[in-house]
Amino acid sequence: MIVETGHYALVLALALALMQFAIPFAGARLNDTALMRVARPAAIVQFLFVALAYGVLTYAHVVSDFSLVNVIENSHSLKPFIYKISGVWGNHEGSMLLWVLVLSFCGALVALFSATMPDKLRADALSVQGLLGAAFLLFILLTSNPFARVDQPPWEGRDLNPILQDPGLAIHPPLLYLGYVGFSIVFSFAAAALIGGRIDAAWARFARPWTLFAWVALTLGIAMGSYWAYYTLGWGGFWFWDPVENASLMPWLAGTALLHSAAVMEKREALKVWTIFLAILAFSLSLLGTFLVRSGVLTSVHAFASDPERGVFILGILIFFIGGALALFAIRAGSLPTGGLFAPISREGALVVNNLLLSASCATVVIGTLYPLALEALTGEKISVGAPFFNTVLIPVALPLALLMPIGQMLPWKRGDLGAALSRLRVAFVVGLVGAAALGALYGTPFLSILFGGVAVYLVVGGVSDIVQRVTFRAASAGSVFARLRGVPLSAWGTSISHAGMGLTLLGLAATGWGVENILVMKPGDFYDVGPYRLGIESVDARQGPNYSEIYAVMAVRAGDRTLATIEPAKRNYPARRMQRSEAGIVTLGLGQVYAAIGESHPDGTIDARLYWKPFVTLIWFGALVMAFGGACSLADRRLRIGVARRAVALPEAAE
Amino acid sequence: MTRKGKRLTLIIGALAVLGLAAGLMLFALRDNIVFFYTPSELAQKQTAPGARLRIGGLVKEGSVVKNGKDVSFVVTDRTKDLDITYTGLLPDLFREGQGVVVDGQLQAGGKFRADSVLAKHDERYMPKDVADALKKQGVWQGEQK
Numbered sequence: 001m002i003v004e005t006g007h008y009a010l011v012l013a014l015a016l017a018l019m020q021f022a023i024p025f026a027g028a029r030l031n032d033t034a035l036m037r038v039a040r041p042a043a044i045v046q047f048l049f050v051a052l053a054y055g056v057l058t059y060a061h062v063v064s065d066f067s068l069v070n071v072i073e074n075s076h077s078l079k080p081f082i083y084k085i086s087g088v089w090g091n092h093e094g095s096m097l098l099w100v101l102v103l104s105f106c107g108a109l110v111a112l113f114s115a116t117m118p119d120k121l122r123a124d125a126l127s128v129q130g131l132l133g134a135a136f137l138l139f140i141l142l143t144s145n146p147f148a149r150v151d152q153p154p155w156e157g158r159d160l161n162p163i164l165q166d167p168g169l170a171i172h173p174p175l176l177y178l179g180y181v182g183f184s185i186v187f188s189f190a191a192a193a194l195i196g197g198r199i200d201a202a203w204a205r206f207a208r209p210w211t212l213f214a215w216v217a218l219t220l221g222i223a224m225g226s227y228w229a230y231y232t233l234g235w236g237g238f239w240f241w242d243p244v245e246n247a248s249l250m251p252w253l254a255g256t257a258l259l260h261s262a263a264v265m266e267k268r269e270a271l272k273v274w275t276i277f278l279a280i281l282a283f284s285l286s287l288l289g290t291f292l293v294r295s296g297v298l299t300s301v302h303a304f305a306s307d308p309e310r311g312v313f314i315l316g317i318l319i320f321f322i323g324g325a326l327a328l329f330a331i332r333a334g335s336l337p338t339g340g341l342f343a344p345i346s347r348e349g350a351l352v353v354n355n356l357l358l359s360a361s362c363a364t365v366v367i368g369t370l371y372p373l374a375l376e377a378l379t380g381e382k383i384s385v386g387a388p389f390f391n392t393v394l395i396p397v398a399l400p401l402a403l404l405m406p407i408g409q410m411l412p413w414k415r416g417d418l419g420a421a422l423s424r425l426r427v428a429f430v431v432g433l434v435g436a437a438a439l440g441a442l443y444g445t446p447f448l449s450i451l452f453g454g455v456a457v458y459l460v461v462g463g464v465s466d467i468v469q470r471v472t473f474r475a476a477s478a479g480s481v482f483a484r485l486r487g488v489p490l491s492a493w494g495t496s497i498s499h500a501g502m503g504l505t506l507l508g509l510a511a512t513g514w515g516v517e518n519i520l521v522m523k524p525g526d527f528y529d530v531g532p533y534r535l536g537i538e539s540v541d542a543r544q545g546p547n548y549s550e551i552y553a554v555m556a557v558r559a560g561d562r563t564l565a566t567i568e569p570a571k572r573n574y575p576a577r578r579m580q581r582s583e584a585g586i587v588t589l590g591l592g593q594v595y596a597a598i599g600e601s602h603p604d605g606t607i608d609a610r611l612y613w614k615p616f617v618t619l620i621w622f623g624a625l626v627m628a629f630g631g632a633c634s635l636a637d638r639r640l641r642i643g644v645a646r647r648a649v650a651l652p653e654a655a656e
Numbered sequence: 657m658t659r660k661g662k663r664l665t666l667i668i669g670a671l672a673v674l675g676l677a678a679g680l681m682l683f684a685l686r687d688n689i690v691f692f693y694t695p696s697e698l699a700q701k702q703t704a705p706g707a708r709l710r711i712g713g714l715v716k717e718g719s720v721v722k723n724g725k726d727v728s729f730v731v732t733d734r735t736k737d738l739d740i741t742y743t744g745l746l747p748d749l750f751r752e753g754q755g756v757v758v759d760g761q762l763q764a765g766g767k768f769r770a771d772s773v774l775a776k777h778d779e780r781y782m783p784k785d786v787a788d789a790l791k792k793q794g795v796w797q798g799e800q801k
Contacts, residue, residue, distance in 0.1 A: 235747070344665060356670055360677035367681060382692035384710055385685065392684035397677060519744045521724050571748070580748045599745040600722075608725065608745050 003068060006056025007147040013049035013104065014137040016042050020107070020130030024123035028196070036123035040111040043126050046133060047101075047108035054101045057146050058088050067153040070094060070146045076159035076576050078547045086170035087160040092294065092310075093146035098174065099290070100136045102181040107133060110185055110210075117206055124192030125185075132184055135317045143310045159547065159576035168228030172221055179218025180251045180286035185210040186258065187283035187325065190276045194328045199276060199336055204266035207279065209635060211262055214282075215255045216631035222248050223624030231584050236517065236595055236612045238620060241390050246369045247289025253362035254282040257355045264348050268413060270341075271348070273333050274355070280329060284322040285366070291318045292369070343415040350408030350416075357401040364393045395448070402455045402506060405499050406462025424469060425462050432458025443615065449513030456510055459503030467496045494634030498627045505623030511592075511616035518611045521602070527558065531613025533594055534558040538566070540607060548572045550583070553598050553607060557587055564589065569596045569609070591616045690759065695736040698762075705764040710757060711738060717752045731758065731768075742770040749775035 020042035027035025060068050061084045064077040074091045075084060088094040107129040114122045140146070189207045193199045225248070230238040239245060258278040265275045291314045342348040368385050376382050406428060410421035422429075436454025443449070470492070471484045516531040527536035538554045552570035556563045567585030574581070585596040592615040599608030692710040693701065703709065711731055719730035728741045740758055750756060750773060760770035 341662070344662070352666065353669075353673075356673045360673060363674075364677065364681060371685065382710075383689045384692055385688055386690065388688040389684045392688060393677065393680045396680060519725060582748050597745070602722075610745055 002056055003060060003065065003147055003149070006053045006060075007145070009049045009052040009056070010137060010141060010147075013046050013053065013100075014134060014141065016046040016049065017104075017130045017133035017137055020046060021127050021134055022130075024130075025127040028120045028123040028127070033119060036119050039123050039126035039130070040114075043104070043107040043111035043129065046130070047104040050097075050101050050104045050137075053147075054088075054097055057094060057097060058085055061085070061088050064157065065153075066155070066157055067149050068146075069148045069150055072150065072154060072157045074160050075157040076547060077156060079160060079165070080546055082167070082170055083160055083165045087164070089173050090160050090164040090169060093140070093144045095173065096136070096140050096144050096294070097146050099177055099181060100133065100140060102174070102177045103129075103136060103184055104133050105178075106182055106185050110188075114206075120196055121189070121192050121198075121203070121206070124195050125188040128188040128191045129184065132188070132321065135320070139310075139313050139317065143313050156576075159574065162548065162572065162574040162577060162579050162581045163232060165574075166228065166232050168224060168232060172224035172228055174221075175217050176221030176225060176248055179214050179216075179221045179255075180248060180283075180289065182210070182214025182217055183251055183255060183279075183283040183286050186214065186279045190279035191325055191328060193276060194325075194332045197332060197335070199272050201266050201269050204262045204275065208259075208262045208266055211255065211259050211279075211282075212631050212635045215252070215259055216628045216635065218248065218252050218255060219624055219628040219631065222252060223621045223628075227621050231586060232581070236584075236597070236610065236614075238617075241368070241385075241387050243369050244289075244293050246365050247292050250285040250289060250362060250365050250369070251282050253358050253365065254278055254285050257358040257362070258282050260351045260358075261355050264351050268342065268348055271352070271355075273336050276333070276336075277329060278355075280322075280325045284325070285362075287318050287321060288366075291315060342413070345411065345418050346416040347408060347411045347413045350404060350411050353404060354401065354408060357397050357404075361394055361397050361401075364390065364397070368393075398506075399452075399455065402452075402459055402502070405459060405502065406465065409463070409466050409495055409499060425465060428458050428462035428465050431461045443511075443514040446513045449510045452510035453507060456503045456507035459506060460500045461503075463496050463499035463501075463503060467493065490637035491634045494630045494632075494637065496630070497633055498630030501623045501626030501628075501630055503623070504619045504626055505621075508616050508619030508621075508623060511619070512614070514615050515617070516613040520609050520611065521606045522609045523606050528611065530594060530611045531592075531615070532559065533564070533589070533613060535594065535596065535611050537607065537609075540601060545572065547576065548574045551598075551601060552583075553585075553596075553609070555585055555596055557589075557594050565594075567594070567596055569598045571598055571600075588618060591618050593617050692757075694733040695731060695738040696733050698738060699736045703762055705762050707762055708760070709762060709768075710759050711740075711768060712755070712757045713738070715750065715752050715754050715756055720752060731756065739767045740770050740773075741767060742773055744773075746773055747775040751775075 020039060023042070024036050024039035027033070027038070057070070059065075060071050061075050062081070064071065064075060064084075066072050070091065070093050074087050074094070079087065083090075089098040107126060110122070110126060110129065114125075117125075186207050189203065189210070193203050225245070226238045229240070229245075230236070258275065258281075261271045261275045261278055264271045291311070294310060294314055368389050372383050372385060406425055407418075407421050410424050411418075432454045435457030436450050439453040439457075440450040467488060470488050471481055518528060518530055520528060522528070522537050524537045524539060527534045535558070536556055538556055540551065540553045542549065542551050544550075550570040550572040552568045555567050555569065557565045557567060565587040567587050568583075569585035570583040572581050572583055573579075582597045582599075587594050592613065595610075595612040595614060597610045599610070601607040690708050690710050692712060693703075695711065695713055698709070698711065713731035713733045716730035716732045716737060719728075721728050725743050725745075726741070727743070727746060728739065730737045731740055732738070740760075742758070742760075754775055757774045758768065758770040759772045759774070760768055763769050
């Protein structure tokens with residue numbers, strides 16, 4: 001009965017989504033306020049119904065209701081509780097339901113926090129959001145019903161794919177979805193602006209906090225996903241340029257560009273057409289990613305098994321929304337008023353260059369992901385483009401982008417003085433050079449690591465220089481330093497913190513060149529050098545977990561004769577799926593990590609092992625956390641806060 | 657500068673950056689493409705030794721021989737076989753009968769030297785063309801969806 005309730009709730013949600021699309025849209029065309037106002041309650045109730053359906057599916061997983069196909073295929077009665085909950089999104093049907101849950105959640109958020117928005121803009125935006133919801137609800141109900149039953153329930157389920165049984169997977173998919181589905185809000189706003197034909201600074205003021213919100217979630221989601229891959233897959237890497245990873249990187253790059261161009265639009269009324277285009281692009285790339293992951297057109301390391309029927313359906317959704325939005329854009333863009341003037345050397349100018357470089361990076365990732373598919377479709381040749389392709393293109397683009405970030409931050413709006421900005425960055429340049437020299441002396445080649453290490457240091461110092469200089473301008477006294485500290489707007493903190501965070505991540509990435517990797521056949525008692533440390537196995541043993549058995553090695557990490565830590569890399573065996581998985585042994589020493597994974601044990605008592613020393617590796621993810629924190633600071637800025645755009649309503653339309 | 661002049665500068669600047677990026681991309685695509693073949697396709701193509709390739713297929717039952725870190729095994733698509741040598745740890749999901757993808761170079765003498773071996777997350781995973789080939793021969797064992 002409960003399961004049928006969930007199924008029925010989804011059907012009702014579909015009906016509500018259709019209402020949310022049709023009624024406010026008609027209302028906006030007829031100028032009928034009552035019809036337009038249907039949008040808000042419809043969006044909120046639609047979310048409640050999807051949440052109910054989602055809750056029911058979770059309940060079915062928790063109580064191990066093996067009359068559901070979805071539960072049989074992805075759960076097991078002995079599975080730990082947390083994975084019964086996260087297992088709901090560890091499969092195609094459940095993850096699509098989570099997708100729609102997040103989509104309708106975004107719609108409900110807009111409905112709740114849009115009191116200050118003009119009726120028409122809100123009605124059109126929620127209408128587009130409703131249409132998106134309807135399309136995906138239809139997709140779930142027709143091709144991927146999570147509530148499908150079997151006649152004769154088995155006693156036991158097939159268990160969740162063991163690789164997905166990990167706290168990392170319990171957290172990162174919802175964050176990722178919140179990120180890239182979050183861009184649907186900005187997409188709906190852009191479509192609404194194009195439908196209404198009114199695009200001005202006020203639009204950017206409404207859209208920017210939502211962009212920030214999605215961007216923060218996506219940044220966290222990507223970082224956590226990457227850390228999860230790093231410690232569960234046991235190969236010691238954190239990014240594979242796998243199409244599924246690229247699916248989240250593409251909207252991130254477009255979203256980052258959007259974040260910056262929306263600032264220009266809000267502050268200076270410039271780059272309007274471009275900003276709208278990016279808003280469409282960011283979510284289109286999210287849809288493209290969903291299509292790539294869900295359709296089975298590619299066989300990725302992460303892709304769930306899927307069938308062509310779903311692919312065709314999602315392709316239809318993709319073509320309809322992207323095509324529709326772009327067609328609308330093509331029709332309207334020409335008639336949009338052009339924006340404010342600015343000199344090439346100004347904050348706007350720097351942000352234009354930033355957008356160009358980010359767009360080029362985004363295009364690279366899109367082409368690297370789609371080119372193999374296109375080639376296969378056209379010629380039947382199967383190819384792959386991996387890390388070498390992305391490195392060749394992205395490294396030359398990243399360098400000027402990184403150099404520009406602090407400079408742009410120092411330039412004033414409208415007309416800037418490059419000399420003055422550069423002189424404010426003296427300290428950053430010097431520290432960057434010293435940093436590069438120090439890193440080179442300590443770790444040596446490759447040259448690329450030294451170069452980017454130096455740039456990263458410059459980026460961190462340059463990022464915070466702005467705040468430091470604002471506060472200590474003309475050697476202020478202690479009291480006024482504090483007063484000035486409080487006077488710096490949160491959004492300026494946000495910019496500085498995020499840019500510094502990017503610098504930290506860059507340092508972590510640059511340092512991968514200094515990592516050490518050893519693949520060994522080890523005997524207990526023998527010690528091997530791994531970077532500055534020595535590693536050896538103390539014992540190898542077996543033990544039983546809740547739904548797996550494992551062989552684990554106790555390894556000592558030594559510096560000289562002192563034992564710093566013991567780690568326990570393990571090889572787990574999950575009987576329900578007859579699958580094995582590695583559990584890496586990791587210890588953080590300073591900013592770096594010693595990372596060990598074990599392979600097979602041999603009859604002669606030896607065991608295969610991979611040992612790594614990864615200096616600065618934690619900065620890759622810590623930097624991303626700092627970036628997201630910077631985004632959250634900006635989001636907390638009173639002037640940017642969602643729904644607090646009251647002043648904007650009174651602004652004259654499209655002032656030049 | 658006039659509005660038109662500025663717009664022109666902007667467009668020229670944008671084209672320069674995008675042109676450079678496109679150039680880099682073409683360069684990178686020419687040098688860093690890796691072709692993906694099944695053993696049968698490889699046999700047809702008569703690829704010269706030394707080429708970087710990616711081979712997809714099943715690990716042939718009973719073919720895995722380990723000697724310390726050195727491993728050799730046979731990848732098959734049930735029509736043709738290919739001998740693979742590899743040094744290092746095999747991934748967790750590597751099993752006989754399992755679909756794998758190996759990256760590496762074709763050696764003189766027809767053996768393949770792998771520098772990475774990938775097995776996929778999902779046990780249902782199999783390279784698409786191998787699955788197609790198996791279905792054609794009627795020896796497909798996966799779910800018929």
